[in-house]
Amino acid sequence: MRLFSFKRFAAMVGKEFVQMRRDRLTFGMMVGIPLMQLVLFGYAINSDPRHLPTAVLSADNSAYSRSIVTGMQTSTFFDITHYPKTRAEARQLIDEGRIQFTVTIPENFGRDLLRGDKPILLLEADAADPQATGGASKSFPEIVRRALQKDLTGPNAKLNQSEPPVDIRIHNDYNPEAITQYNIVPGLMGVILTMTLVMITSLAITKESERGTMEHLLSTPIRPLEVMLGKIVPYIFVGYIQITLITLAAKFLFDVPMHGSIALVFAFSVVFIAANLSVGVTISTIVRNQLQAVQMSMFFFLPSLMLSGFMFPFLGMPKWAQGIGSVLPLTHYLRLIRGIMLKGNGFAESIHHLWPILLFWCIVVVIGLKRYRKTLD
Amino acid sequence: MSSETVINVQGLTKSFDGKTVVNGLNMEIKKGEIYGFLGPNGSGKTTSIRMLCGLLKPDAGSGSCLGYDVINESELIKPHVGYMTQKFSLYEDLTIRENLDFTARVFGLENPTKIVTDCIERMALGPFEKQLAGNLSGGWKQRLSLGACTLHSPKLLLLDEPTAGVDPGARRDFWDQVHTLASQGITALISTHYMDEAERCHRLAYIAYGNLLASGTVEEMIHDSELVTWNVAINNGENALHTLSEQLKPLPAIDQVVAFGNTLHVSGRDPVLLEKAIAPFQRPPFEWTLIETSLEEVFIDLMQQSKDGLK
Numbered sequence: 001m002r003l004f005s006f007k008r009f010a011a012m013v014g015k016e017f018v019q020m021r022r023d024r025l026t027f028g029m030m031v032g033i034p035l036m037q038l039v040l041f042g043y044a045i046n047s048d049p050r051h052l053p054t055a056v057l058s059a060d061n062s063a064y065s066r067s068i069v070t071g072m073q074t075s076t077f078f079d080i081t082h083y084p085k086t087r088a089e090a091r092q093l094i095d096e097g098r099i100q101f102t103v104t105i106p107e108n109f110g111r112d113l114l115r116g117d118k119p120i121l122l123l124e125a126d127a128a129d130p131q132a133t134g135g136a137s138k139s140f141p142e143i144v145r146r147a148l149q150k151d152l153t154g155p156n157a158k159l160n161q162s163e164p165p166v167d168i169r170i171h172n173d174y175n176p177e178a179i180t181q182y183n184i185v186p187g188l189m190g191v192i193l194t195m196t197l198v199m200i201t202s203l204a205i206t207k208e209s210e211r212g213t214m215e216h217l218l219s220t221p222i223r224p225l226e227v228m229l230g231k232i233v234p235y236i237f238v239g240y241i242q243i244t245l246i247t248l249a250a251k252f253l254f255d256v257p258m259h260g261s262i263a264l265v266f267a268f269s270v271v272f273i274a275a276n277l278s279v280g281v282t283i284s285t286i287v288r289n290q291l292q293a294v295q296m297s298m299f300f301f302l303p304s305l306m307l308s309g310f311m312f313p314f315l316g317m318p319k320w321a322q323g324i325g326s327v328l329p330l331t332h333y334l335r336l337i338r339g340i341m342l343k344g345n346g347f348a349e350s351i352h353h354l355w356p357i358l359l360f361w362c363i364v365v366v367i368g369l370k371r372y373r374k375t376l377d
Numbered sequence: 378m379s380s381e382t383v384i385n386v387q388g389l390t391k392s393f394d395g396k397t398v399v400n401g402l403n404m405e406i407k408k409g410e411i412y413g414f415l416g417p418n419g420s421g422k423t424t425s426i427r428m429l430c431g432l433l434k435p436d437a438g439s440g441s442c443l444g445y446d447v448i449n450e451s452e453l454i455k456p457h458v459g460y461m462t463q464k465f466s467l468y469e470d471l472t473i474r475e476n477l478d479f480t481a482r483v484f485g486l487e488n489p490t491k492i493v494t495d496c497i498e499r500m501a502l503g504p505f506e507k508q509l510a511g512n513l514s515g516g517w518k519q520r521l522s523l524g525a526c527t528l529h530s531p532k533l534l535l536l537d538e539p540t541a542g543v544d545p546g547a548r549r550d551f552w553d554q555v556h557t558l559a560s561q562g563i564t565a566l567i568s569t570h571y572m573d574e575a576e577r578c579h580r581l582a583y584i585a586y587g588n589l590l591a592s593g594t595v596e597e598m599i600h601d602s603e604l605v606t607w608n609v610a611i612n613n614g615e616n617a618l619h620t621l622s623e624q625l626k627p628l629p630a631i632d633q634v635v636a637f638g639n640t641l642h643v644s645g646r647d648p649v650l651l652e653k654a655i656a657p658f659q660r661p662p663f664e665w666t667l668i669e670t671s672l673e674e675v676f677i678d679l680m681q682q683s684k685d686g687l688k
Contacts, residue, residue, distance in 0.1 A: 216466035
């Protein structure tokens with residue numbers, strides 16, 4: 001016997017190619033996943049986010065305050081999307097995660113500026129994710145200086161000479177020290193749940209058909225919904241074990257502050273867990289073997305990871321990427337969890353992050369039930 | 378045996394990717410009957426059984442099973458049918474008791490624990506109760522499967538090659554169980570490749586390439602085949618027997634020549650032509666005797682006919 005026979009080796013290679021060709025879906029995923037990564041990393045991800053939604057709370061209607069707002073727009077860092085009337089309104093916008101910044105221009109801003117009284121210009125950032133606000137916050141003083149430079153001409157030009165004529169204050173709310181763990185750890189909760197739960201259940205029905213037990217199951221009176229829910233429920237407990245572990249780690253290992261109610265986190269998480277498990281079960285009604293199940297889970301997991309705002313600031317992504325991201329349950333769950341843990345959101349501020357997850361869940365269950373084959377056809 | 382009809386189907390047809398697997402199957406099975414379903418591999422036996430228990434939807438045909446419509450009421454048929462799959466389809470990572478318990482609960486039985494305990498006792502599975510099904514030998518797996526598909530006291534058993542790869546002792550035990558169940562009024566449809574098993578059925582059907590070729594009792598089928606069979610024995614020299622068989626095979630009056638150890642079975646449909654054909658060979662050392670045609674010869678004959686029909 002030779003140690004290495006080229007013929008034997010070639011036979012093995014040939015057989016692998018034949019099998020690869022037979023398994024079209026697996027092959028498709030091998031091509032599809034890198035393509036998806038390429039597009040996501042290449043286009044959607046932006047570590048220097050711009051066009052961040054900003055609210056302007058202005059009590060002054062002078063040319064100067066208008067210049068500052070225009071300057072912010074043209075800088076492309078800020079997109080002025082809201083003009084709230086009151087502080088409370090601005091506060092709510094930021095709590096709900098609709099805006100990233102609030103700029104407050106005080107009364108008589110223009111008059112005080114000309115007098116050399118150095119009026120206060122306040123920029124408040126939702127800095128739960130320091131990565132999202134860093135660039136814009138840093139450029140803000142320069143944007144203001146340039147905006148005013150154009151207006152302060154003639155006799156007022158002297159105001160440009162010395163120190164900045166405005167007292168710029170930047171408040172990094174929710175995470176003043178800009179500690180990334182504060183943002184990452186609660187987010188990880190959603191990421192870990194998505195990854196493990198989708199994967200586990202995607203193998204669930206595939207395993208039955210691969211081992212031949214599906215035939216036995218189908219010959220019994222059991223109904224598709226009973227099978228699907230029966231596959232999901234045990235893993236809800238697994239999900240809760242994971243949540244408990246992560247919250248404990250957040251508190252004792254990473255010192256992440258817990259401003260909201262832990263009970264709320266547990267209560268709302270059930271919808272997210274169930275949604276992910278249903279994705280898994282639905283995947284397993286589509287794929288033919290366990291390898292395909294794992295691959296398709298990856299296909300769901302990758303955009304979840306990249307477009308949800310976990311890895312990269314959501315509001316800094318291009319609009320199409322935000323559109324895809326808004327469909328994914330992880331996006332809404334991240335806002336929900338970060339809102340509760342870092343902003344101390346209560347039931348009222350959190351509930352509107354729950355509806356999209358619930359809707360997603362329902363649609364996935366319907367697809368799954370449609371795809372579940374009641375016969376062996 | 379009552380004359381109540383349990384299965385009565387006409388023209389059941391099923392094709393996969395344009396290939397007709399079952400072609401216009403008619404079948405009538407009476408209550409308490411053990412109905413043998415025979416045919417070569419790939420002849421459509423499994424597909425037929427799956428259509429009867431609602432696992433596959435027929436493309437065409439009509440009929441009833443246990444009084445329910447086979448096309449539209451398969452969900453109503455399921456609770457009364459025990460289906461034993463060709464491939465072991467219980468959970469290998471569950472124990473015997475856990476498998477039975479799960480099946481009992483899925484069928485929604487009252488008092489599953491007692492039913493499972495009874496079943497374990499009836500099937501003599503006691504010593505293995507706590508063993509994982511995956512670790513059982515073929516015979517015990519098959520016994521467990523039969524137990525699982527009879528748990529809910531079905532009226533109809535559909536057994537798809539239940540004894541494939543099982544030793545003769547276990548096969549005999551299995552058939553004793555089936556006869557006991559039949560005596561209690563349960564109807565059984567069993568597909569098999571074993572002739573001795575076919576002979577233990579009340580009635581038989583032979584299906585090949587999707588078509589039902591013959592049906593009836595063992596005697597009827599042998600009679601209908603009109604085959605006449607001679608046995609050729611030899612005192613010494615097996616090679617001579619082999620040479621003889623090669624010489625006999627091409628003769629048009631002879632339908633088949635089969636070697637059985639030190640004897641040959643020579644069959645033909647026309648007794649006069651057959652006798653004429655073999656006359657030159659009726660000399661020592663060969664001893665020719667007329668014997669009864671066996672079921673196996675009938676089936677080989679049917680299989681050859683269906684092949685010829687395809688050409």
